[in-house]
Amino acid sequence: MQAKAFNPQVFLEFLCYCVFxxxxxxxxxxxxxxxxxxxxxxxxxYFTVIVMGIWALAGxxxxxxxxxxIRSSHxxxxxxxxxxxxxxxxxxxxxxxxxxxxxxxxxxSVPNVAPAESITGPTDDSSSYSENDFSSSxxxxxxxxxxxxxxxQTGILEEEDGYTTNLxxxxxxxxxxTVSNDNFSMWLTxxxxxxxxxxxxxxxxxxxxxxxxxxxxxxxxxLARLMMSCCAADLSPAGLICKYDKASALxxxxxxxxxxxxxxxxxxxxxEKYDDPQISVAKITPTKEVEGYIYPFY
Amino acid sequence: MNTLPVYVVTGFLDAGKTSLLNILLNRRxxxxxRILVIQFEAGEEEFQSQYSxxxxxxxxKKVLEQQPKLVIEQIRSILQNxxxxxxxxxxxxxxxxxxxxxxxxDSSLRTLCKIKKVIHLADAANIENLLGRTGAALxxxxxxxxxxxxxxxxxxKIFKRIRHLIRxxxxxxxxxxxxxxDDLCQRLLEExxxxxxxxxxxxxxxxxxxxxxxxxxxxxxxxVNAFTNVFLGIILQAIPFLLVGILLSSAIQVFIPQSAIExxxxxxxxxxMLVAIIGGFCLPVCDCAxxxxxxxxxxxxxxxxxxxxxxxxxxxxxxxxxxxTYYAFGGNMRIVAGRVCYGIIASLIIGLTVATxxxxxxxxxxxxxxxxxxSCGCYEAAESVTTFKGKVGLFLRHSQAEFFxxxxxxxxxxxxxxxxxxxxxxxxxxxxxxxxxxVSILIMMVMAxxxxxxxxxxxxxxxxxxxxxxxxxxxxxxxxxxMMDIKNVMMLSSGFSKRFIGRLLIVTFIVCFALVFYLPLVxxx
Numbered sequence: 001m002q003a004k005a006f007n008p009q010v011f012l013e014f015l016c017y018c019v020f021x022x023x024x025x026x027x028x029x030x031x032x033x034x035x036x037x038x039x040x041x042x043x044x045x046y047f048t049v050i051v052m053g054i055w056a057l058a059g060x061x062x063x064x065x066x067x068x069x070i071r072s073s074h075x076x077x078x079x080x081x082x083x084x085x086x087x088x089x090x091x092x093x094x095x096x097x098x099x100x101x102x103x104x105x106x107x108x109s110v111p112n113v114a115p116a117e118s119i120t121g122p123t124d125d126s127s128s129y130s131e132n133d134f135s136s137s138x139x140x141x142x143x144x145x146x147x148x149x150x151x152x153q154t155g156i157l158e159e160e161d162g163y164t165t166n167l168x169x170x171x172x173x174x175x176x177x178t179v180s181n182d183n184f185s186m187w188l189t190x191x192x193x194x195x196x197x198x199x200x201x202x203x204x205x206x207x208x209x210x211x212x213x214x215x216x217x218x219x220x221x222x223l224a225r226l227m228m229s230c231c232a233a234d235l236s237p238a239g240l241i242c243k244y245d246k247a248s249a250l251x252x253x254x255x256x257x258x259x260x261x262x263x264x265x266x267x268x269x270x271x272e273k274y275d276d277p278q279i280s281v282a283k284i285t286p287t288k289e290v291e292g293y294i295y296p297f298y
Numbered sequence: 299m300n301t302l303p304v305y306v307v308t309g310f311l312d313a314g315k316t317s318l319l320n321i322l323l324n325r326r327x328x329x330x331x332r333i334l335v336i337q338f339e340a341g342e343e344e345f346q347s348q349y350s351x352x353x354x355x356x357x358x359k360k361v362l363e364q365q366p367k368l369v370i371e372q373i374r375s376i377l378q379n380x381x382x383x384x385x386x387x388x389x390x391x392x393x394x395x396x397x398x399x400x401x402x403x404d405s406s407l408r409t410l411c412k413i414k415k416v417i418h419l420a421d422a423a424n425i426e427n428l429l430g431r432t433g434a435a436l437x438x439x440x441x442x443x444x445x446x447x448x449x450x451x452x453x454x455k456i457f458k459r460i461r462h463l464i465r466x467x468x469x470x471x472x473x474x475x476x477x478x479x480d481d482l483c484q485r486l487l488e489e490x491x492x493x494x495x496x497x498x499x500x501x502x503x504x505x506x507x508x509x510x511x512x513x514x515x516x517x518x519x520x521x522v523n524a525f526t527n528v529f530l531g532i533i534l535q536a537i538p539f540l541l542v543g544i545l546l547s548s549a550i551q552v553f554i555p556q557s558a559i560e561x562x563x564x565x566x567x568x569x570x571m572l573v574a575i576i577g578g579f580c581l582p583v584c585d586c587a588x589x590x591x592x593x594x595x596x597x598x599x600x601x602x603x604x605x606x607x608x609x610x611x612x613x614x615x616x617x618x619x620x621x622x623t624y625y626a627f628g629g630n631m632r633i634v635a636g637r638v639c640y641g642i643i644a645s646l647i648i649g650l651t652v653a654t655x656x657x658x659x660x661x662x663x664x665x666x667x668x669x670x671x672x673s674c675g676c677y678e679a680a681e682s683v684t685t686f687k688g689k690v691g692l693f694l695r696h697s698q699a700e701f702f703x704x705x706x707x708x709x710x711x712x713x714x715x716x717x718x719x720x721x722x723x724x725x726x727x728x729x730x731x732x733x734x735x736x737v738s739i740l741i742m743m744v745m746a747x748x749x750x751x752x753x754x755x756x757x758x759x760x761x762x763x764x765x766x767x768x769x770x771x772x773x774x775x776x777x778x779x780x781m782m783d784i785k786n787v788m789m790l791s792s793g794f795s796k797r798f799i800g801r802l803l804i805v806t807f808i809v810c811f812a813l814v815f816y817l818p819l820v821x822x823x
Contacts, residue, residue: 068395
């Protein structure tokens with residue numbers, strides 16, 4: 001008969017698999033994973049949970065197999081992400097991006113989605129917006145992103161097929177588009193793909209004021225949301241350029257709902273001019289911050 | 299009653315175990331210590347006690363194998379009937395150490411004695427030869443030792459080489475030359491480390507450090523919060539793909555016998571390259587996954603040029619990457635086709651350079667060992683486990699070990715990349731102002747290397763820079779980035795020699811640069 005002795009290394013590994021797998025499962029279930037990666041990763045994260053579960057179960061069988069030399073340092077591979085995940089930290093907000101790599105990025109993360117601007121980062125007075133605590137952040141708002149994704153996708157698909165009916169918030173009769181917070185990304189894509197079609201429509205949408213860019217005119221600002229293309233490392237503002245007489249007086253980083261008319265503007269970059277859907281703003285109403293990011297292709 | 303401390307000396311036949319015992323146990327200052335020596339091997343040298351404080355018992359290998367109960371019973375009766383201070387065991391070089399453990403953990407012995415220290419003795423003259431040829435017992439003995447004593451060292455260079463070899467099996471082990479035995483005796487009395495307690499201690503210290511240091515650093519404008527988010531973003535993005543790669547590579551390692559690969563795999567270089575490209579196209583994984591697979595392919599004896607082609611092609615040309623590039627560039631087929639073509643051409647050229655100038659010396663850092671057994675510490679060559687159940691078990695353990703092995707480099711690489719993200723691409727975009735084509739390409743390639751983005755999603759970032767950089771520079775980013783970046787170099791170093799990685803990095807850089815710079819000039823894409 002095989003001799004038995006408690007094996008602390010196997011136990012430690014078992015613990016790490018369980019905690020890491022459990023944390024990932026919690027992140028996916030609660031929707032909090034969207035602060036780090038895009039919804040595209042959801043099936044892959046479930047896969048990770050399953051692998052961790054199998055490894056943990058496999059470890060159970062060796063829990064009492066004697067082993068003289070016990071090692072533990074390899075477990076930091078899982079312990080460090082576990083620690084960082086459980087330490088209190090808030091999702092990146094617009095103010096975090098000053099000095100961040102994204103700020104050197106262009107607004108045109110996807111030119112079909114957003115105009116091209118080089119961003120120098122929001123000004124300091126927007127720092128008050130960073131204080132949304134992770135734990136207190138409204139997970140319902142994050143959850144609500146999910147159903148929208150399928151909408152968005154069908155929206156884009158229909159777009160490619162040339163059927164532009166039934167887009168959420170579209171009122172063809174009154175030539176009016178009401179962009180809900182969940183459909184921000186989708187409408188950016190649709191508007192850029194069909195610059196002519198929606199010319200002259202009235203549009204209502206919510207975002208934050210981004211006007212700290214050298215390439216913007218005095219009477220321009222960008223109504224932006226933070227867009228994640230791959231993971232938290234590449235968050236960057238994306239949105240539509242708005243014409244507004246008192247644009248320079250607006251507080252950078254403040255959240256507003258605007259109402260205005262879409263027109264075909266010109267965007268100049270490097271001596272070349274590009275067509276660009278822009279908004280002539282009629283009304284600006286301050287509003288509260290919208291939680292969560294937007295994701296392209298969804 | 300206190301348990302009797304057990305000291306074990308392991309080592310292959312003729313390594314000099316008995317000589318070591320003669321040196322150690324006949325020291326004048328130990329002459330009042332009552333010692334029992336049990337030998338499981340009959341070597342050329344006899345154990346001789348000068349001060350008659352040592353008793354001596356020997357079991358032939360045959361008895362140990364056929365009548366373990368008898369051995370246990372004899373040891374038990376001696377331990378119970380004699381008053382002893384120490385038990386020294388000279389273990390047989392070809393029997394796994396775990397068998398000794400089972401012996402001492404037998405219910406009749408486990409309360410009487412406990413292993414305190416394990417010393418492995420190696421003869422510098424033949425240890426390198428023995429390790430590749432003598433099966434699993436020897437590496438297993440080295441891996442479970444607290445000290446390794448090397449004797450017969452001819453030069454400092456040889457000692458360095460042997461030390462590297464041993465550390466590859468047992469990282470962090472104390473290695474002594476035989477003349478240092480005074481030092482060794484001191485260390486024998488020290489308490490053993492308690493790695494698991496140490497682990498929890500360090501984890502709680504890290505937690506405390508974070509809570510104390512984070513607010514302070516934030517005060518100094520160092521964005522700990524942003525860093526945490528970026529780090530976790532990259533890690534959560536990379537770990538699932540790493541798992542895919544590791545499971546595939548472990549499956550190759552465990553379930554596909556080497557003979558099948560040798561028989562089936564095309565012999566000619568051209569056909570092999572073709573298989574590599576097609577294989578790369580069929581595997582929807584990113585660079586995190588292709589590196590473990592690359593390593594297991596090399597270990598299984600796939601020709602190195604073919605494996606290199608596979609590794610460099612896979613992350614550029616697989617369907618996921620093609621699709622994400624297509625979306626990111628708004629359906630611009632020129633970019634998509636360009637990326638795929640450049641990827642294939644570059645990987646073929648890189649493979650051919652390896653074929654034309656084969657790397658000198660060891661490519662795999664584990665050297666001879668990697669061929670015999672997996673580096674995972676399971677010490678069971680995949681070929682020797684034949685049942686399906688056994689293979690599944692080995693597969694699981696192998697994948698776990700490989701996950702930790704590669705994962706640690708992923709964590710370090712991500713850490714460095716996160717710090718660079720903090721400095722921002724701004725330095726790159728600023729440098730671009732008014733720069734020529736060559737500089738632009740170089741900037742984009744360096745940026746791809748530093749940012750270490752996952753190849754399945756880097757196209758979006760490339761697109762965001764497309765208006766500031768010329769197409770050739772964007773191509774450089776899209777082709778070179780997936781093949782080589784900080785994260786990949788770190789992960790490669792889990793299994794390959796520094797020299798080989800360095801060469802691969804330089805060749806890849808030059809080939810990618812030359813392609814994206816010259817090909818458009820001669821009327822390419």
